[in-house]
Amino acid sequence: MSSLTVLGCMWGDEAKAKIVDFLGASADVVVRFQGGANAGHTIVADGVKYVFHTVPSGILYPGSKCVIGSGTVVDPFGLQEEMQALMQKGIEFTGRLFIDERAGLVLPLHKALDSSTEETLGKAKIGTTGKGIGPAYSDQTARCGLRLGDLKHPGWLKERLASLYRYHGQEISTRRLNAELKALAEVGEFLKPFADQADALVREWYLAGQSILFEGAQGTLLDLTYGSYPFVTSSHTISGGASTGTGFPPRWLDRSIGVYKAYATRVGEGPFPTELFDATAERIRKTGNEYGATTGRPRRIGWFDAVAGKYTAALNGIDSLAVTLLDVLSGIPELKICTGYWLGNRKLAGWPSHPLELAEAQPEYLALKGWDADLGKLRSLSRLPKNAREYLEAIQDLLEVPVKLVSVGKDRTQTIVVK
Numbered sequence: 001m002s003s004l005t006v007l008g009c010m011w012g013d014e015a016k017a018k019i020v021d022f023l024g025a026s027a028d029v030v031v032r033f034q035g036g037a038n039a040g041h042t043i044v045a046d047g048v049k050y051v052f053h054t055v056p057s058g059i060l061y062p063g064s065k066c067v068i069g070s071g072t073v074v075d076p077f078g079l080q081e082e083m084q085a086l087m088q089k090g091i092e093f094t095g096r097l098f099i100d101e102r103a104g105l106v107l108p109l110h111k112a113l114d115s116s117t118e119e120t121l122g123k124a125k126i127g128t129t130g131k132g133i134g135p136a137y138s139d140q141t142a143r144c145g146l147r148l149g150d151l152k153h154p155g156w157l158k159e160r161l162a163s164l165y166r167y168h169g170q171e172i173s174t175r176r177l178n179a180e181l182k183a184l185a186e187v188g189e190f191l192k193p194f195a196d197q198a199d200a201l202v203r204e205w206y207l208a209g210q211s212i213l214f215e216g217a218q219g220t221l222l223d224l225t226y227g228s229y230p231f232v233t234s235s236h237t238i239s240g241g242a243s244t245g246t247g248f249p250p251r252w253l254d255r256s257i258g259v260y261k262a263y264a265t266r267v268g269e270g271p272f273p274t275e276l277f278d279a280t281a282e283r284i285r286k287t288g289n290e291y292g293a294t295t296g297r298p299r300r301i302g303w304f305d306a307v308a309g310k311y312t313a314a315l316n317g318i319d320s321l322a323v324t325l326l327d328v329l330s331g332i333p334e335l336k337i338c339t340g341y342w343l344g345n346r347k348l349a350g351w352p353s354h355p356l357e358l359a360e361a362q363p364e365y366l367a368l369k370g371w372d373a374d375l376g377k378l379r380s381l382s383r384l385p386k387n388a389r390e391y392l393e394a395i396q397d398l399l400e401v402p403v404k405l406v407s408v409g410k411d412r413t414q415t416i417v418v419k
C-alpha cells in the first residue's frame with residue numbers, strides 16, 4: 001500500500017504536471033483534491049498535445065484510474081468540453097474517471113460574480129483566473145452551493161438554483177432559469193456515468209494495495225489559509241487538503257514530494273519579495289515560456305525564495321524535492337537565492353503571515369555562479385555542470401530536504417532521478 005502527494009510549493013505553475021506525468025507511470029490511481037479549471041497545463045506525449053484543466057493528467061496512462069475529489073469545484077460545461085477534446089484524441093474515460101458527487105459546481109453565475117467582484121475591488125483585486133473559483137467555494141461554505149450529485153435530482157436542482165440566485169440578490173426570469181436547468185440536465189446526462197462516492201473507492205483501492213497519487217493544483221503560497229492571503233485561491237492547496245478533499249484518512253498519506261521551480265514565478269496580484277523587473281526577468285520569462293496556461297498572462301519572475309520554500313516544505317511535511325525548469329537558468333552569469341527577509345533592521349524569523357510585512361520584506365541573498373551548458377540532454381546529476389549541482393545543493397541545504405528529481409526540459413524523459 002502506498003500513497004504519494006505531489007504538491008506545488010510556491011505560487012503554482014511549478015510544472016507539477018510534468019512531475020505527475022513522470023511519476024504517473026507507477027501509479028494505479030491519480031486523484032485531484034482541490035481547485036478547478038483555474039489550473040491548466042499541456043502535456044505532450046508521443047508528439048500529441050493534451051490540454052488539462054480539471055481531469056487528472058494520469059488519464060494518459062491507459063492502466064490508470066483518475067479521480068476528481070470532493071474538494072474540487074467542477075465547471076460541468078468546461079469539464080464536458082475538456083473530456084470531449086481528450087476523447088477525440090483517443091482517451092477512454094469509461095470505468096476510468098470517477099468524480100465525487102460532492103464536488104461543488106461552478107455555474108455561469110459564479111464566473112459573472114468572479115469578474116464583478118474583481119471589478120468592485122479595483123486596485124485591491126486578487127487577479128483571479130476569472131473561472132468562478134472564489135464564488136463557487138464561497139457558496140459551498142455558505143451552504144447554498146450546488147454539487148455534482150444535485151444534477152441527478154431535477155426538482156431539487158430547480159429549487160436550489162432558484163434559491164442560489166435569490167441568495168445573491170439576482171433576478172432570474174423563468175425562461176432563463178429553465179434554459180439553465182435544461183443545459184444542466186444535458187451536461188448531467190453526460191457526466192452521470194462518472195459521478196460516484198469516490199471517497200469510498202479511493203480508500204478501497206488503497207487498502208487493496210494500489211498506489212495512489214494525489215495531484216495538487218496551484219501552490220502552497222496560494223493556500224486559502226496559509227498562503228499570501230488575501231492574494232490566494234479559495235481552496236486548500238497544502239498536503240492536508242489531500243485528506244479533506246477526498247475523504248482519505250490523513251494517516252494514510254505516506255509520502256509527499258514538493259515541486260519547486262528553480263526560480264520563482266507568480267501570476268495575479270500580491271506581494272512577491274524576490275520579484276525582478278530587469279532583463280534577467282525578461283530572459284527567464286522568454287526561455288521558460290512563463291505565460292499563464294489558463295489566462296495567457298505574463299508571469300511575474302523572481303529569484304528562488306528559500307524563506308518561502310522552507311516554510312512550505314515544513315507546512316506540507318515534504319519528504320523530497322523535485323526541482324523543475326533548471327535548464328531555463330543556463331546562461332545567466334550570476335544566480336541568487338533568497339535566504340532571509342528583513343523588515344527595516346529586524347531580521348524576520350521566517351515567512352510572515354501578514355501581507356503588509358510580506359510586501360515590505362527585503363530579501364537577503366546568497367549569490368551563486370551560473371553555468372552555460374544546455375542541460376536538456378543530461379540524464380544524471382554527475383553530468384550537470386558543477387555550478388548547477390552547487391545551486392541544487394544550496395536549495396537542498398536551505399530547505400533541509402533532499403532533492404530527488406530534477407527536470408531539465410518538458411519531455412517526460414528530460415528528468416534526472418537523484419540516486
Ligand code: IMP
Pocket residue numbers: 011012013038039040126127128129130131132133134217218222231232233234267268269
Ligand atoms: P482564482 O484561483 O482564479 O480565484 O485566483 C486566485 C489567485 O490564484 C490569482 O492570483 C491567480 O492568478 C492564482 N492562481 C489560480 N490558479 C492558478 C494556477 O493554476 N497557477 C498559478 N496561479 C494560479
